[in-house]
Amino acid sequence: VGALDGFGAVCASSPLPVVADIHFDHNLAIEACRRGASALRVNPGNIGSWERVDAVIDAAGEAGIPIRIGVNAGSLDPTFAEREDLTHVEKLVGSATSFVEHFRERGFADIVLSAKAHGVPTTVEVNRSLSRELPEVPLHIGVTEAGTLRQGTVKNAAAIGALLMEGIGDTIRLSLTADPVEEVNVAWDLLSAVGLRRLRPELVSCPTCGRCQWDLMGVAAEVERRLAGVRAPITVAVMGCAVNGPGEAKGADIGLAGGRGKAVLFASGEKIRTVDEADAVDELFAEIECRFT
Template sequence: MVRNTRQVMVGSVPVGGGAPVSVQSMCTTKTSDAAATLMQIEGLAEAGCEIIRVAVPDEASLKGFERICAASPLPVVADIHFDHRLAIGAAERGAAALRINPGNIGAVERVDAVIDAARKAGIPIRIGVNAGSLDPEVAARPDLSLAERLVLSCASFVKHFEERGFFGVVLSAKAHSVPVTIETYRMLAEQLPEYPLHVGVTEAGTLRQGTVKNCAAVGVLLEEGIGETMRLSLTADPLEEVHVAWELLGALGLRRRSPELVSCPTCGRTQVNLIGMAEEVERKLASVRVPISVAVMGCVVNGPGEARDADIGIACGKGRGVVFAQGEPLRTVSEEDLVDELFAEIETRFGS
């Protein structure tokens, strides 16, 4: 199901209005260090990041921000907290979008000044609400659940933006709890259906826990058609956020950018170091840019049949194995040549 949201442009990337779910991440470098930030952005772009956000916490960052926007291969979103003047400065220096939380920008005149600056620059604003900085009136409502407070807070900010005639808005309302995140975004999708949603779990944790939490929440939401752009926050190298985002999109059958690895869990029939072999295949697949499925199976008897759906694969026996395609064996080769033979076959068949 594709939601019928308004579409906004973040630089050249459409968000909402039926556009593919886009992948975002955030730089961990100092924005004042434009060279280091641009280097990180280049790596993230190569990995498939489509929109990048950088923190703009002070005046020094604004100078770096301008240089970053001028040279970045990706649209750059300025992440602003507290100081509305930095948001205005970022809009004037090439931001593709602003991310603010009106709840911590302060007086309404300051929020309005940011809206006016975005309008003048022709860029959208993401209203990013989180549990720590709700609309003050809403925050003082103990009768509401956290999800209800997040949604009400978002709705009151949206109303203000609409009254000011500004509709180029993307919404996020993040929590670190998976059930709260799911509940919040379901309500946002129902109550503010025309606005594209930026989905993700905030403060999700380190690589393993954060991946599970993000995929549990965002997986459910995307499966319900909720979420037009995503950032899967991890306490890890931001490259991991991009890899996980694409794995999730691929697993849900929404978008695929690179091959899918199909590998068996091994069992008592396995006679090779299959885990090592699967990891080697995964490493080599990182440079393949065709969306095929590639199987690495632990036995010749069951492997090709179990991975019949895979475009191509290998199944390992004792000292030798077979290369197969759609479940049918192509040839038998020695164990040490299996991975090379697999990639030679991928090159021949798929040109990658």
């Protein structure tokens, strides 16, 4: 009861929609609908019975809120879960389509569908199949149990990025065993990388090579750190040499190319001025503030 009271208070005061993510206990899902949830996420495969699922559907209908139907390896439709003739992909897709059909038969169509796996190929194949079989149903995509910051970022980028580039997916969750803030940061970076949404700067920098004559890695890391506070959809370059750097990064809005104690500050491939290496990052951000903020 205390948790539900707290949930109701959060819903009443939150400036953002609050989604109740409920597993196993259908009564919690029903009460969440009554306490102000803006949406539900339930996995019908672990609620316990169709009668309990129907009670949740009815509560959401009365509250006028949507339901995200979730499917994963632990919440398959029993009809598909025990079949040895089906692949894991087929079990996920079959369960998802079965759940959607049941919701529709119950007269509830305000749904979003999510079928997740921890592997990249499975995630991509499942969502491709669902987008073909249920093109009218919004898909929430992501990799479940993706792992820690480094490995999880790679797996999410591979799976979610591939699907988004094919036009598949309406919302995303980038799951990481890390600070939730990192999930949001990586999600924004992914959306930017595939050309869908830009909220903040993109940093481009070259690998080190024989022409590099300054602390490229250190400067790039410092620029990345300070760009976290900039809210402008610009491209910033940090290049290893002043000979080729400005030309190679002429698509960047602004950047640095360094060497031998100096750095060239440039914009759109054109030199602005030469600065001392020790002052290069400060000079770059002074120019960013002047031009873009």
